[in-house]
Amino acid sequence: MPKIVDHSERRDRIVDAYLSVVARDGGAAATSRAVAAELGVATGGLWHYFDDFDAVLLAAFSRIFENTTTRIRERTANEAGLDAVEAMLREILPLAPLTQREATVVVTFWGRAAGLPALGAIQSRVEETWRELLGRFIDEAVAADELVARVPKDDLVDELLSLATAQQVEYVVRSSIGAPARQWSLVQHALRPWRSARSS
Numbered sequence: 001m002p003k004i005v006d007h008s009e010r011r012d013r014i015v016d017a018y019l020s021v022v023a024r025d026g027g028a029a030a031t032s033r034a035v036a037a038e039l040g041v042a043t044g045g046l047w048h049y050f051d052d053f054d055a056v057l058l059a060a061f062s063r064i065f066e067n068t069t070t071r072i073r074e075r076t077a078n079e080a081g082l083d084a085v086e087a088m089l090r091e092i093l094p095l096a097p098l099t100q101r102e103a104t105v106v107v108t109f110w111g112r113a114a115g116l117p118a119l120g121a122i123q124s125r126v127e128e129t130w131r132e133l134l135g136r137f138i139d140e141a142v143a144a145d146e147l148v149a150r151v152p153k154d155d156l157v158d159e160l161l162s163l164a165t166a167q168q169v170e171y172v173v174r175s176s177i178g179a180p181a182r183q184w185s186l187v188q189h190a191l192r193p194w195r196s197a198r199s200s
Helices: 007-025 032-039 043-048 053-076 081-090 097-110 117-143 153-172 180-194
Strands: none
Touching: 007 032, 007 053, 007 097, 032 043, 032 053, 053 081, 053 097, 053 117, 081 117, 081 153, 081 180, 097 153, 117 153, 153 180
């Protein structure tokens, strides 16, 4: 009988290999040849499961965002208000080894986004999910008198998400602004004008 190949499992292994190479050696080193070597297969073996290398990037990009969103939902399941806002941001900002590795991968992808519109479409879709979650947490913070009622919710949501994105870049280029303590200080600075007297 012919061997049954689990295409989904093979695709996952290829994505895993790609992410491992990027995390260890950087985005420029993550070529199809390097990914194949990581798996111990010939380069042509990749194309049984992906149409081209851009398809590998799309799958890896999706994986990062799916994993982050799953962690956000898990971390905030028993949190509300500002605690949930901060827990969510800790899963995006490159403050720890896992999110720092993810930042390295994500920033690598952004360099190709102009020539690969599907990457931008994935990010837009996930950011809408994150925007909805963050907005709900801010509403909870207002209801709990942690943030003032006049807080411009949409602007604050976009500011915090833009800050998180910028900090991923700052971390990857090794800017002093990308240091974890400085990153968190900037988050608190963004929240400070809207804190109520109770949470100040």
